[in-house]
Amino acid sequence: MIIGIDPGLQGAVAILSDADLVPVHDMPTKKVGKKKKIDGSALRELIKDADHVCLEDVVSRPGQGIVSAFTFGEGFGLIKGVCESLGIPYLLVRPSEWQKLYGLNTGTKDKSKKKKEIANKCLSFYPKANLYGPKGGLKDGRSDAIMIARYALN
Numbered sequence: 001m002i003i004g005i006d007p008g009l010q011g012a013v014a015i016l017s018d019a020d021l022v023p024v025h026d027m028p029t030k031k032v033g034k035k036k037k038i039d040g041s042a043l044r045e046l047i048k049d050a051d052h053v054c055l056e057d058v059v060s061r062p063g064q065g066i067v068s069a070f071t072f073g074e075g076f077g078l079i080k081g082v083c084e085s086l087g088i089p090y091l092l093v094r095p096s097e098w099q100k101l102y103g104l105n106t107g108t109k110d111k112s113k114k115k116k117e118i119a120n121k122c123l124s125f126y127p128k129a130n131l132y133g134p135k136g137g138l139k140d141g142r143s144d145a146i147m148i149a150r151y152a153l154n
Contacts, residue, residue, distance in 0.1 A: 003050040003088075004149025007058060007076045009036055012141035013046050016149045021126045024142045038075040043082050050088050054152035055079060056144065057092035091152060095144075098151040115140040122146050 001022075004014040009029055015022040028042030047053060058076070083090045102121050105114065115138060119131050122143040131142045 001050050001052075002149050002152045003047050003053045004145045004147070004152060005047075005053060005055045005079060006141045006144035006148060007056055007079055008072055008141070009038065009075065010139075010141050011056075012139065012145035013043070014142070014145035014149045015046075015050075016146075016153065019150075019153055021129055021146060024130060024146055026139065027141065035071070037071075038078050040078050040082055043079065044086065047082065047088065048086055050086075052152060053083050053088050053090040054148050055083075055090050055092055056098070056148055057094050093148060093151055098148055101151055101154060102147065115143070118147060119143040125150060 002016045004016070006012050007027075009027060011027040012024055013027065014024040025046055028039040028046065029036050030039040030042070031037075055076075058072075080090065099118070104117055104121060119138055119140065122129055122131065126146060129142070129146055131138060131140075133139050
């Protein structure tokens with residue numbers, strides 16, 4: 001079983017078994033005080049049977065606030081810590097690296113266009129993948145997580 005993770009509170013966890021998509025889950029979260037954080041215990045349950053995890057290696061973005069950058073880094077570290085505690089080997093992959101493998105336009109500045117392109121590529125491999133939320137909007141963390149897991153197969 002290969003797990004692909006798009007980190008962050010809006011991220012997702014995708015599970016591939018023998019190259020077939022099993023489920024994709026939104027990143028498990030919980031409330032800690034007034035803040036939403038990644039739920040390490042729930043994440044542990046999702047990935048505990050994995051043979052390997054492929055985690056998107058991301059950094060803070062220009063213009064990102066200090067608090068959000070810290071929160072993101074905290075969640076990224078928690079994900080790596082869960083993998084370490086379970087003894088699951090993990091690969092860190094830069095977004096440009098996995099996107100390049102699939103011929104995705106990594107140079108575009110239009111985030112919405114880029115996310116739709118990733119979702120369409122994902123659906124070309126996994127037509128039944130559930131990439132949309134209950135109101136019909138694209139949950140881009142899902143398509144990213146699936147493609148990250150697929151990258152690990154290559």
